[in-house]
Structures are given as structure tokens and as C-alpha cells.
Amino acid sequence: xxxxxxxxxxxxxRQKGPNKSGNFETHSVKINTHMSFLEMxxxxxxxxxxxxxxxxxxxxxxxxxxxGSCSLVINxxxxxxxxxxxxxxxxxxxxxxxxxIYIEPYRAKAxxxxxxxxxxxxxFDRIIQSGGYVSVNTGGVPDGNAIAIEMITAxxxxxxxxxxGCGACVAACPNASAMLFTSAKVSQLSLLPQGRQEANQxxxxxxxxxxxEGFGLCSNVGACEAECxxxxxxxNIAIMNREYIGASFISRRLANK
Amino acid sequence: xxxxVNFLTSSLxxxxxxxxxxxxxxxxxxxxxxxxxxxxADSDGHKFNEYAEFMATNPLIKTxxxxxxxxxxxxxxxxxxxxxxxxxxxxxxxxxxxKQVAPxxxxxxxxxMAMLGTLILAFLLLHxxxxxxxAKFGGLAVEGDLFNEVKIAFAEPWVVIVYLxxxxxxxxxxxxxxxxxxxxxxxNHPKYTPLIKGLGWAxxxxxxxxxxxMPIYFYVMAFNG
Ligand code: HEM
Ligand code: SF4
Ligand code: FES
Numbered sequence: 001x002x003x004x005x006x007x008x009x010x011x012x013x014r015q016k017g018p019n020k021s022g023n024f025e026t027h028s029v030k031i032n033t034h035m036s037f038l039e040m041x042x043x044x045x046x047x048x049x050x051x052x053x054x055x056x057x058x059x060x061x062x063x064x065x066x067x068g069s070c071s072l073v074i075n076x077x078x079x080x081x082x083x084x085x086x087x088x089x090x091x092x093x094x095x096x097x098x099x100x101i102y103i104e105p106y107r108a109k110a111x112x113x114x115x116x117x118x119x120x121x122x123x124f125d126r127i128i129q130s131g132g133y134v135s136v137n138t139g140g141v142p143d144g145n146a147i148a149i150e151m152i153t154a155x156x157x158x159x160x161x162x163x164x165g166c167g168a169c170v171a172a173c174p175n176a177s178a179m180l181f182t183s184a185k186v187s188q189l190s191l192l193p194q195g196r197q198e199a200n201q202x203x204x205x206x207x208x209x210x211x212x213e214g215f216g217l218c219s220n221v222g223a224c225e226a227e228c229x230x231x232x233x234x235x236n237i238a239i240m241n242r243e244y245i246g247a248s249f250i251s252r253r254l255a256n257k
Numbered sequence: 258x259x260x261x262v263n264f265l266t267s268s269l270x271x272x273x274x275x276x277x278x279x280x281x282x283x284x285x286x287x288x289x290x291x292x293x294x295x296x297x298a299d300s301d302g303h304k305f306n307e308y309a310e311f312m313a314t315n316p317l318i319k320t321x322x323x324x325x326x327x328x329x330x331x332x333x334x335x336x337x338x339x340x341x342x343x344x345x346x347x348x349x350x351x352x353x354x355x356k357q358v359a360p361x362x363x364x365x366x367x368x369x370m371a372m373l374g375t376l377i378l379a380f381l382l383l384h385x386x387x388x389x390x391x392a393k394f395g396g397l398a399v400e401g402d403l404f405n406e407v408k409i410a411f412a413e414p415w416v417v418i419v420y421l422x423x424x425x426x427x428x429x430x431x432x433x434x435x436x437x438x439x440x441x442x443x444x445n446h447p448k449y450t451p452l453i454k455g456l457g458w459a460x461x462x463x464x465x466x467x468x469x470x471m472p473i474y475f476y477v478m479a480f481n482g
Contacts, residue, residue, distance in 0.1 A: 011354065024354065076355030083359075102355035109348045172359060174368050175343035177268075207269055216346030217268045217339050220437040221367040226359035235445055241269055242443025248264040255259040 004033050006097040010044065012056055013104045015113050018120075022113070024102070033093040037080060038063060038070060040092055041103075057116040063088040065229065068166035072117055073104040078168035078227050086166065086229045106171035110178070110213045121167050123213040124181060128165075130209035131202035132185040134195050147193050160188035162230045169224035169232070175216030180224035182210045183240035184232045190243055200247035207244050271339060276441040278332035279434055283460065285325055290467045297474070302404025309403045313392065333378050340371035366433040373430040380423030387416075411475035420472045424465040431461035 007030050015022030029047065031040045038060050045055035061069040070087035074080035080090045095101065103117065111119040149157075161184075169180035186203050189195030195202070218237060225234045264270040292312070298304035312318050366373065387410055391397045399405045410416050435457030439445065444453070 073353055073355060076353045076357040077359055081357060102353070104353055104355060107348055107352045109346050174347070176346040176348070177343075207267055208263075211268050214346055215268075216343040217272055218441075219343070219367060219370060220433075220440045222361040223359055226361045234440070238440050238443045238445030240443075241272075241441060244267075244269045245273060245443060248260065248270070251260075253260070255263055 005030060006033055006092065006095065006099075008040075008095065008098075009100040011100060011102045012044075012117070014056070014116055015105075017115055018112050022116075031092055033091070033095075035092050036063070036088055037072070037074065037090040037092065038088050057114075057118050059118045060088060065089040066164055068164035071106050071119060071121065071167055071171070073102075073106060073171055075102050078106065078171040079166070079229055083226070084229055084231055086164075089229075106167055108167075108170050108176035108215070110176065110215050111167060111170060119167075121165070123215070124165050124167060124178070126213065127178065127182055127206055127209045128185065131198070131205040132189070134189060135198060149192065153191050156235075157188050157191040160184045160191070160232065160236050163188075163228075163232050164230060166229060168227045168229060170215065172223040172227035173216065173218075174221055174223060175219055177218045177224070178210050178213070178215040179218040179237050179240065180228060180232055180234070182206055183236040186243055187236040187239035190239065199243060200251040201253070203240060203243040203247050204251060204253070207240070268342075271335060272441045274335050275332065275339065276438040278328045278335070279438050281325075281328050282332060283431070283435065283438075286464050287460075290464055293471060294467070296404065296407060296471055302402070302408075305404045305407075306402060309392070310401075329381070333374065336371060336374050364432065366429040367437070370430065370433060373426045376426040377423065377430060380419065380426070383419065384423070407471070408475055408479065411472045412479035414476070417472040417476045421469060424469050428461050428465040431464075432458070435460055 007028065010027045010029060011024045012027060013022055014025045027044055027047070029040065029044050031043050035043070038058070041056060041058055048055045059069045059071055061067040063070075065086040065088060068086070070079070072079065072087045074087065074090070079085055079087045080094070082090055082094060105111075105113050105117045106119045106121075108119075110123045111121055114120050163181060163184035165181065167181070170176050170178050173180075186206055189202060190199040220234070220237075222234055225232065265274065292308060293305075295305040295308045296302070361367075388403065388406060391406065392403055397403065397406050398409055411420075436450075436454045439450075439453050
């Protein structure tokens with residue numbers, strides 16, 4: 001099935017560790033177009049191992065578009081050229097025979113490179129830890145339908161909840177802002193009655209943490225929304241803005257944490 | 258007041274300052290543009306000079322104008338500081354070797370607000386020196402005759418070109434800025450956002466166009482003797 005096979009030139013970012021300088025390495029691979037992008041990198045790594053060279057470090061886990069690990073910038077776009085697709089779900093049939101592909105790590109001050117294509121996204125974990133949860137007391141299991149929630153609201157909260165924390169929004173944003181990610185969690189929880197209780201503290205804490213991590217400010221460019229594999233909407237950022245403005249003036253706490 | 262400092266120094270609070278000062282400047286621009294249409298009221302500039310005199314002496318207008326100077330400076334300084342924060346957040350330097358970018362609704366203007374703002378600032382400095390400074394501190398060709406000064410200034414082709422370029426920069430700044438300011442304040446709603454975006458478009462085209470008629474008109478008048 002020769003027509004299913006393509007040859008590619010890969011320009012891959014290699015960097016031995018944090019604070020080390022890196023550079024692009026050029027490799028050629030012959031791969032099947034039915035492979036995913038990560039399988040293509042597996043082929044490259046087998047090739048490198050055979051040649052007794054260090055394989056390329058890249059992050060991956062579920063390989064089915066739900067864990068958010070596969071953080072790569074492909075030809076300048078986080079998760080590559082297809083909309084609504086993670087790197088692991090990106091198939092090689094979207095590339096041309098003979099094409100040159102640039103593969104780079106996410107670039108943001110708050111996402112330092114650990115090695116090659118792997119970046120440290122623990123800043124996101126700390127933002128979630130600062131408020132991306134609902135406190136639940138122990139006791140009897142509440143009835144699932146005891147609190148009525150309007151369909152439109154449930155749908156909006158659910159859409160925000162589909163964020164997989166991949167960080168593509170930060171990588172795509174010309175300001176390396178984490179507003180789309182943070183706002184997805186803020187609005188998901190603030191829209192629901194269970195999350196409403198802690199909404200003021202949550203938004204104050206999460207924005208404070210987001211700022212402390214060194215992410216940029218939002219210029220409402222929309223590159224995040226365009227690159228988000230889950231289609232998280234800019235509306236969430238507006239919700240977070242008004243939650244934050246409201247909480248700053250309404251919350252009875254006299255200072256943010 | 259720690260909470261207020263927290264708010265105003267947070268990423269969101271800093272953007273709220275941009276948004277409110279930006280919208281204030283938008284309001285000012287309409288008033289300024291409509292007021293300046295007095296330039297066309299009569300051919301000897303009597304009405305315009307009267308209006309200019311009123312604007313320079315009325316205590317209420319004077320108070321508002323101090324607010325205006327402050328807000329322009331605040332908007333410009335905050336804008337440039339935000340630009341610096343954002344460059345630092347990206348990590349400096351060229352970001353990706355790959356050249357593709359996702360198609361977004363926002364045009365190039367959104368990514369170049371600081372550059373457009375700096376062009377507007379440069380234009381403003383020239384504009385203030387030409388008319389405001391000279392009227393206030395002396396230097397007009399005929400003392401008290403601002404209309405005459407406008408006529409002289411816009412007889413120069415380079416002045417007209419600089420003004421038109423400044424207005425193009427302003428239009429682009431506003432094409433993104435106007436609707437962005439509402440998003441920053443959290444004013445986003447499926448019912449009203451299309452309205453805000455439409456209004457933003459109309460504003461960003463009509464106000465700069467209204468201003469542009471002035472240098473063009475006076476240049477043509479001077480050209481035809
Ligand atoms: C009369 C002139 C001006 C008007 C009417 C104006 C209006 C606006 C508006 C409405 C915004 C949107 C705010 C938001 O996104 O929330 C904005 C943003 C901005 N302005 Fe201006 N502006 C003017 C002059 C300037 C000047 C002189 C500078 C700087 C030197 C400047 C720099 C910026 C920057 C950097 C932003 C983007 C901030 C961000 O989104 O992160 N502007 N402007
Ligand atoms: S908002 Fe989208 S791009 Fe950002 S972390 Fe969540 S899923 Fe990824
Ligand atoms: S590897 Fe889990 S989303 Fe791609």
C-alpha cells in the first residue's frame with residue numbers, strides 16, 4: 001500500500017534539560033498515513049534507538065484525547081493544524097508527502113521545558129488546587145436530582161467542564177495567558193448551585209494563583225479558543241471577569257490570599 | 258484598602274483600568290469630533306473660534322479635561338506596562354519556528370494593540386503641540402485664532418498624511434478595542450454581544466472618518482487657493 005506511505009522531514013526541538021539551551025535536530029521518517037502524530041514520533045524514536053541515539057522525550061498518556069498530556073506545537077500551532085483535535089488524535093493523513101514539520105515544546109514562562117518537547121505544566125495543578133473544586137461534607141449521599149438545574153445552564157457548565165487542562169490555550173496565546181483554562185473551571189463551578197456557595201473565594205484565589213504563576217494578561221485575541229481541542233468558549237473568560245470584578249467588591253474578605 | 262490594591266494590581270484589574278479608560282476616551286472622541294465639525298460652520302471660522310474659546314474657559318469643561326489628560330496617560334502607561342508583562346510571560350525572543358497560526362475572528366489589530374497605541378500616542382503628541390500647546394502657551398500665527406492655525410496646518414501635505422495615518426491607527430485600535438473593552442468588563446451575552454460588535458464596527462469607521470474630513474477639506478481648500 002505504497003500510497004499510504006509518506007516521507008517527512010522533521011525539525012525536532014532537542015534540549016537536554018531545564019535551563020539548557022536547545023536546538024532543532026533534523027530527521028527523516030517514512031510513515032503510514034493512518035498513524036497518529038504520536039505514533040509517528042514512536043517510529044522516529046525506534047529509529048533513534050536503533051541508531052544508538054537518545055530518543056526524543058515527549059509527553060503522552062491516554063492517546064484518546066482526554067488526558068491533555070500530549071503538549072506539542074506542530075508547525076507553530078499547538079496540537080497541529082486540525083481544529084478540535086489533540087496531538088494524539090491528529091492523523092498523519094493531514095500531512096503531505098515530502099513535507100517538513102516543525103515540532104516544538106509549548107513556549108511560556110510559566111511552562112518551563114523539562115526536556116526536549118516536555119514542559120512542566122504543574123502551574124495548572126496549583127491553579128486548580130487554589131479553588132477548582134467544590135467542598136463536600138461527609139454524610140448521606142444526596143439525591144442526584146434534588147437540585148433542579150436549567151438545561152441551558154447545565155449545558156454551559158458541562159461544556160466548560162470538558163477542558164482537559166492541556167495548556168494549548170497558553171501556548172497559542174500571544175501573551176501566554178491562562179485565562180481560558182482558569183475561566184473554564186471558574187465558570188463551570190460558578191454556574192452550578194453546588195459551586196455557587198464558594199464562588200467568590202474561588203475566583204479571587206484562582207486568579208491570584210494564576211497571576212502568581214506568571215501567566216500573561218488577556219487581550220481578547222481569541223487564539224486560545226481557536227486552538228482549544230475541546231472548543232472552550234471565550235464566553236467563559238467574560239464570566240470569570242464579571243465573577244472576579246463582582247467578588248472583589250462584594251466578598252467580605254478584606255484581602256486576597 | 259488592601260482588597261482594592263489587590264484588585265487594581267491583578268491581571269484582571271489592570272485590564273479593567275484599560276477598558277474603562279479606553280471607553281472614556283471613546284466617549285471623548287465622539288464629543289471632540291462633533292465639536293470640531295464647527296470648522297465647517299462658516300468660512301471665516303468665527304463659530305469655531307467661539308467654540309474653542311468656550312472649551313478653553315468653561316470651568317466644567319476644564320475640570321473634565323484634566324481627567325482626560327490623566328486618563329490618556331493612565332491608559333498609555335498601563336497599556337505599555339501590560340505589553341511588557343505579556344512579553345515576559347511569553348519568555349521573550351522569537352516564540353515558534355513553525356509559522357502557522359490558527360484563524361481567529363480577531364484581526365491583526367488584536368495582536369498589535371501596543372504598537373497601534375504607540376502610533377496614536379506619537380500622533381497625539383504632535384497634535385497637542387500643534388494646537389493645544391500653542392493655543393495655551395502662545396505660538397499661534399494669529400493670537401486667539403485657532404481656525405487660522407488649522408487652515409495653515411492642513412495646507413501642508415505632510416501634516417495631512419500624518420493625520421490620516423494616525424486616524425488609520427486609531428480605527429484599527431478601536432476595531433479590536435471597542436468590543437474588547439466590554440468583554441474585559443464581563444459584559445458578554447448572546448443577546449447583546451452582536452449589538453456591541455456592530456456598534457464597535459460603526460464607531461471605529463465613522464469617528465475616524467469624521468475626523469479625516471477635516472484635514473482633507475482644508476487641504477483641498479488650500480490647494481484650490
Ligand atoms: C484616544 C485614543 C485611544 C482610545 C480611544 C483607546 C481605546 C482603547 C480601548 C477601548 C481598548 C480596549 C480595552 C480592553 O481590551 O479592555 C484599548 C486597549 C489598549 N490600548 Fe488604547 N486607546 C487609545 C490610545 C492608546 C494609547 C495612546 C496607547 C499606548 C501607548 C494605547 C494602548 C493600548 C493597549 C496596549 C491596549 C491593549 C491592552 C490589552 O488588551 O492587553 N491606547 N484602547
Ligand atoms: S481551555 Fe482548552 S486549550 Fe486550554 S487547557 Fe482547557 S482544553 Fe486545553
Ligand atoms: S495523550 Fe491524552 S489527550 Fe493526547
